[in-house]
Amino acid sequence: MDIGAFELLRLGFEALFADYRVILYLIFGIVVGLFFGVIPGLTSALAILLLLPFTYFMDPGMGMGLLIAIYVGGISGSLIAAILLNIPGTPASIVTTWDGYPMAKQGRGEEAISVGLFASLFGGLLSCFALVFLAPQIAKVALKFSYWEYFCLGILGMAVVVGISSKDMTKGFIAAIIGVFLASIGFDPVSGTIIRFGFGSRHLIGGVDVLVLVVGVFAIGEILKQCEDMRYGAKAQIIPVKKKIAIFPSIAFIKKHLRNFSLSSIIGIIVGIVPGIGQVTGSTIAYSQAQAFKSSEPEKFGEGNVDGVIASESANNAVNGGALIPMITLGIPGDVVTLLLLSGFIMHGLHPGPLLFRDNPELVGSVFVAFIIANFLMYAIVFGLMKLFVKLLQFHMRLLFPVLIVLASLGVYVGSNALIDVWMMIAMGVIAYLLVKNGFPMLPLALGYILHPILESNFRKGMIANSYDIMSFFEYPIAVVILALAVIGLVTPYVIRKRSHSKNM
């Protein structure tokens, strides 16, 4: 476990490049991610979902590398639509529209894209640095955790996500418990002999597969929801790119805005580490700091101030690396994409957490290396294929959904070679659609499903190890602190929402 950051990188590099095809997979992942990121309505999560089943046949490091490349490409590509169309390709770039689109209207679209992409690279690389150097340290501490600390970490992850991602906390909790129920179907994780909620069906003995759940909830459910908007409408107006886009902003420009690049990236990293907050909040906070502390012309924010684009794009890409830290060190995903990456690990029979650093350091290193290379590749590919991506903005969803539906079904089938899983995927999709329609958030549901085995097995093993004395929990101060943080994480967003509600009254 004394493996440091550089040793992890060396091991990862060796493992990842043992097969030369990895570079092709990374390029493919970036292109797919950019494709899904550029087209409004498609997200990097959807792209990961579609390719997740096919990574089953790959070496775990290579498969995870592919998924991470999609993640990086998806977040970075969305700025093109945000700037030229005033519609973010993915929600991560909402804040980029505030200044990016006005810049494009002023004939500065090329400048906005160039600066935005450089900010994406800057934020992405700074978050790589944080990931590579912080993650091994956190894992070292987490390795000393007992059952109770793990149980409380699971509670913390769930509490924060329920608190933050739900406008209505009751609905967030309900969604999380539905996830708990879905995870408890099948063999009991501790005894391994008792079947729960099988309802006499042999198909339920093995439980609900993670792939069936995530594809059903986040792909089919999302497509059914977006189909609601399938109607006649005017075509979006794209501002054309006329001039050549500079590959790098000038050194003088970078020097002038270095503080904004750095501070926004650091905000993104911190926001990424906290579960459930995500890119939009990260870029909004970074935008506010840029407006308040950095720019000499704060009144021009929202009218085409380049600092706005820098803040938004540095922060939303920096969230990527930050979000990977709790996922890989503690097994707690902070958002949908890291949850899907976690599902990728689980599909390969691996469980992210401190033990992964001890038992599979080359895999952890592969993830780090893939993340670093993906950031550089993203930068090169997006410039190389810029004309194509601008053309993609005119693509209509009605041409993509049929293909996505067929690929999602095929992906789920490939995982088990059983059509029953496709049926279950549809059922999950319909349930998700009905729940989302009434304001139930889906991230707590998926997190309930992912965290339940950690919660249950650690609680029960903790009880057995401590002679069935629940009060023994208080003998573990770190567990008590984590539980207190969970309560704070749950209550704080509620209090903030209540306060702002009463202010608005």
Add this chain to the structure above:
Amino acid sequence: MAWRRDIVYGVVIAIFGLILLYATSQIPLLGDVKPVAGARYYLYPWFLLLFLLGLHLVFQGMSKKKQAVKEEGNEKGEGGKSQDWFIPLPTLFTLALLLLYVTLIPLLGYQLMTFLILWGLFTGYFLFCQKEGPSFLIRQKKAFIIAAVKYAVASAIVVALIQLIFGTILDVRLPG
């Protein structure tokens, strides 16, 4: 009218919570460990909480109704933003084709069914996106036929690509 949906969902969730509590009580208690660390007891608090949250949602719906009545002045609180209870036609259409697709794969084979679902969805979505809606099919027959042929070709190309990439290159076992 958001209150009505909260009440209905709340009732369904509360009943579901009760069913799960009953199903949990049927989980056998085996092994040497005490029940408190067994396969059953850990689940009780979760499903009890689900039941209580369902009830809370019902009460939340009722208080929303009171507020709606107060704001809108009519007894039923039916005014305000309309509540889309109904599943829109494009969503129902997608779901129906998806169900048909999975049902008929074992009978008609993967390639044919994939072609049919793609063609059906492309063509259906095309109609939904027309100014006249699905009545475009009757009003502009010729334009519809041209679009339908175009989508048939596109569907055939997608099926061929899937067969090539997944069936041949990746050697994946396709359904059917």
